Amino acid sequence: MSKPFLLIKHSLVTVIVTSLLSTIPLLKLKAQKLTYPKTRTVDHVDEYHGVKVLDRFQWLENDVREDPEVERWVEEQNKVTFTYLEKLPYRNKIEERLTELWDYEKISSPFKVANKYYFFKNNGLQNQSVLYRIDTLDSDPVLVLDPNTWSDDGTVALGGIKFTNDGRYMAYGIQDGGSDWRKWRVLDLSTSKLLEDELNWLKFSGVYWDKEGKGFYYSRFPKPEEGEKFQSTNLNSKIYYHKLGTLQSGDPLIYADPQHPKWGFYPYVTEDGDYLVITVSKGTDDRYQIYYKPLADENSKIVKLITHFDHEYSFIENYGSKFYFKSNLDAPMGKVILIDVEQPDQRNWETIIPEAEEALDSAGIVNHTLVCDYLKDAKTQIKMFDLNGKFIREVKFPGIGTASGFGGKKEHGETFYSFSSFATPPSTYRYDMKSGDSQLIRRAEVDFNPEDFEVKQVFYQSKDGTRIPMFIAHKKGIVLNGKNPTLLYAYGGFNISLTPGFSVTRLQWMEMGGVFAMPNLRGGGEYGDAWHKAGTKTHKQNVFDDFIAAAEWLIKNNYTSSDHLGIQGGSNGGLLVGACMIQRPNLYGACLPAVGVMDMLKFHKWTAGRYWVDDYGSSENTREEFDALLAYSPYHNLKDGTDYPPTMVMTADTDDRVVPGHSFKFASRLQQAHSGDNPMLIRIEAKSGHGSGKPTSKLIELAADQWAFLAKHLGLTPQFPKK
Numbered sequence: 001m002s003k004p005f006l007l008i009k010h011s012l013v014t015v016i017v018t019s020l021l022s023t024i025p026l027l028k029l030k031a032q033k034l035t036y037p038k039t040r041t042v043d044h045v046d047e048y049h050g051v052k053v054l055d056r057f058q059w060l061e062n063d064v065r066e067d068p069e070v071e072r073w074v075e076e077q078n079k080v081t082f083t084y085l086e087k088l089p090y091r092n093k094i095e096e097r098l099t100e101l102w103d104y105e106k107i108s109s110p111f112k113v114a115n116k117y118y119f120f121k122n123n124g125l126q127n128q129s130v131l132y133r134i135d136t137l138d139s140d141p142v143l144v145l146d147p148n149t150w151s152d153d154g155t156v157a158l159g160g161i162k163f164t165n166d167g168r169y170m171a172y173g174i175q176d177g178g179s180d181w182r183k184w185r186v187l188d189l190s191t192s193k194l195l196e197d198e199l200n201w202l203k204f205s206g207v208y209w210d211k212e213g214k215g216f217y218y219s220r221f222p223k224p225e226e227g228e229k230f231q232s233t234n235l236n237s238k239i240y241y242h243k244l245g246t247l248q249s250g251d252p253l254i255y256a257d258p259q260h261p262k263w264g265f266y267p268y269v270t271e272d273g274d275y276l277v278i279t280v281s282k283g284t285d286d287r288y289q290i291y292y293k294p295l296a297d298e299n300s301k302i303v304k305l306i307t308h309f310d311h312e313y314s315f316i317e318n319y320g321s322k323f324y325f326k327s328n329l330d331a332p333m334g335k336v337i338l339i340d341v342e343q344p345d346q347r348n349w350e351t352i353i354p355e356a357e358e359a360l361d362s363a364g365i366v367n368h369t370l371v372c373d374y375l376k377d378a379k380t381q382i383k384m385f386d387l388n389g390k391f392i393r394e395v396k397f398p399g400i401g402t403a404s405g406f407g408g409k410k411e412h413g414e415t416f417y418s419f420s421s422f423a424t425p426p427s428t429y430r431y432d433m434k435s436g437d438s439q440l441i442r443r444a445e446v447d448f449n450p451e452d453f454e455v456k457q458v459f460y461q462s463k464d465g466t467r468i469p470m471f472i473a474h475k476k477g478i479v480l481n482g483k484n485p486t487l488l489y490a491y492g493g494f495n496i497s498l499t500p501g502f503s504v505t506r507l508q509w510m511e512m513g514g515v516f517a518m519p520n521l522r523g524g525g526e527y528g529d530a531w532h533k534a535g536t537k538t539h540k541q542n543v544f545d546d547f548i549a550a551a552e553w554l555i556k557n558n559y560t561s562s563d564h565l566g567i568q569g570g571s572n573g574g575l576l577v578g579a580c581m582i583q584r585p586n587l588y589g590a591c592l593p594a595v596g597v598m599d600m601l602k603f604h605k606w607t608a609g610r611y612w613v614d615d616y617g618s619s620e621n622t623r624e625e626f627d628a629l630l631a632y633s634p635y636h637n638l639k640d641g642t643d644y645p646p647t648m649v650m651t652a653d654t655d656d657r658v659v660p661g662h663s664f665k666f667a668s669r670l671q672q673a674h675s676g677d678n679p680m681l682i683r684i685e686a687k688s689g690h691g692s693g694k695p696t697s698k699l700i701e702l703a704a705d706q707w708a709f710l711a712k713h714l715g716l717t718p719q720f721p722k723k
Contacts, residue, residue, distance in 0.1 A: 037076035061661035088708040095704035109416040114167030127154025127695030154695030164213030178689020211273025215243035283614030286312040333528035334360030352389040366408035367433035420502035422473035423453035463545040470519035485716035486560035492521030492543035493572035512718035537617040570594035578634030590713040594650040598666035600633035643676035652688035
């Protein structure tokens with residue numbers, strides 16, 4: 001199935017989730033006020049709709065690699081932060097135990113290419129997972145690609161793969177330092193030789209081979225100006241075709257639209273190789289135009305099938321001229337429709353699978369069967385239908401959790417999936433598409449006992465009465481005395497749904513004695529299009545209200561108290577934490593905003609930020625949107641003389657999704673405004689981007705720093721297994 005624009009939408013959802021020094025219980029002692037580096041201020045003013053807005057830290061927007069003053073500021077801030085973190089009680093013990101937990105064999109669900117299977121494997125602490133090939137499910141694996149050999153520190157990662165139909169060639173993307181930019185190379189799998197082909201300046205696009213495996217289609221942006229690689233706005237997306245054995249400079253242009261430089265064009269070659277399908281997007285909203293080009297005739301023209309951005313049309317697959325789409329046309333919870341491109345008038349469109357009570361998250365075709373992934377109160381629900389929409393069966397799972405996988409081609413009689421939950425490590429299954437039987441292939445062996453933990457789902461009311469679901473996980477037998485150190489994590493945006501999956505870092509938090517809570521806020525996709533829209537633009541405050549209500553529910557129901565409650569989020573979730581800590585600073589005991597969108601008046605001016613206008617609106621659009629953004633923008637709403645809770649802002653120098661200037665400015669203003677003794681730190685990683693591709697070593701260090709910070713400020717005496 002086609003998933004255009006996935007990288008732009010998804011952020012740190014899956015990445016952030018990631019000996020006793022004293023016999024005396026750790027208490028919340030009065031903090032010693034830190035001395036922060038002096039940050040220069042300027043008298044920069046921006047004007048919006050006649051309103052002048054002072055931006056005293058505007059110079060910190062400059063690229064750290066290009067501005068020596070910003071570079072020095074980063075070094076000075078990191079010196080304060082890491083000196084503080086190194087002295088935290090239990091910091092080393094936490095990292096030691098986390099390393100033990102992380103050190104288990106991780107094997108992905110296999111996937112089939114031609115007559116062979118492929119899978120990713122990590123022996124435990126390898127910085128990057130390794131790609132292997134097997135002839136049968138029980139044969140010995142053959143190494144195909146090991147990204148660990150690409151750099152000494154593990155910061156160069158695999159950023160996508162795509163095989164020819166016959167399995168001879170594999171194109172693969174290379175991601176350096178966590179950047180969204182990808183370089184693509186081609187490997188001849190019959191000889192294990194790397195071809196000379198090299199493609200650059202791809203971002204948010206995979207590659208899609210033609211039927212014969214002679215070349216592939218891809219989308220790219222123009223080469224950025226010198227010094228603008230990590231900050232320039234990505235405009236003028238174009239689709240090209242690359243023929244093997246040629247230079248990228250000679251690749252023929254397939255499609256571009258100079259009249260709409262902000263539109264993105266994302267190619268996909270149908271499974272039968274007969275059509276190039278182009279999904280056109282102007283933002284992160286799931287509302288697309290659809291074009292296509294018949295590939296049997298190289299001189300064929302691009303045909304514009306859907307020419308408006310009114311609804312979602314996510315291409316699934318085709319049978320000849322009949323195209324299947326997931327759509328929300330007159331169906332806010334999603335449905336599957338069929339469009340015959342030879343009779344494209346909307347009057348001829350067919351609804352194959354009508355809208356259900358649950359939100360349809362995605363759909364694909366395996367074994368000539370529609371495999372539909374629904375969300376039932378933010379839990380996975382998989383249903384099978386024939387190509388005419390007749391229900392076949394539902395896949396049953398062992399409890400509250402998340403299932404992922406179910407990929408394959410039309411003729412495949414089998415598929416594979418993985419199931420996990422907060423306290424259940426991933427288990428991989430082979431699913432027989434004909435019988436409906438699930439066969440366990442392997443279960444991850446992690447050094448803990450799942451029976452020691454429990455997971456539940458509760459529902460609470462937000463400020464306006466909306467019913468919000470929340471998952472809660474912790475050790476069995478906790479006492480609801482209002483003193484449990486609790487971590488509240490959420491996202492709330494871009495139609496992204498949070499489901500209960502396994503995370504080693506969250507497991508350790510619970511093992512140490514903490515409670516983990518994850519509400520499903522408006523702005524996500526858990527309940528369809530209306531749920532998403534209720535948390536966007538001038539309705540964004542609903543998201544913050546939902547999160548604040550979750551904190552209040554946990555306190556009211558005696559799970560925790562403000563002194564023992566920490567909040568965490570990344571990217572859009574970093575914005576969430578930033579906004580909520582400013583609106584209710586006395587409600588939390590510690591805050592962890594990561595790679596957050598903190599300047600809501602300027603976000604659209606950098607890299608992929610312009611796409612987010614779909615969710616946030618823009619300060620340049622209307623006065624109403626400007627007023628809404630200014631009302632909650634974290635950077636602009638910090639108030640002098642306020643005692644903010646202990647905070648560690650986190651970002652990375654090569655984050656070209658949410659540029660680090662957001663966090664630089666926010667942290668500087670926070671240190672300036674804060675009146676108390678609580679630490680206001682910023683942790684800035686080198687050679688790390690927005691989260692994707694981050695090596696294991698950095699993930700462990702980051703989690704250990706966060707848990708040690710929370711332990712100190714939430715009053716947690718960590719529990720460790722007895723040896």
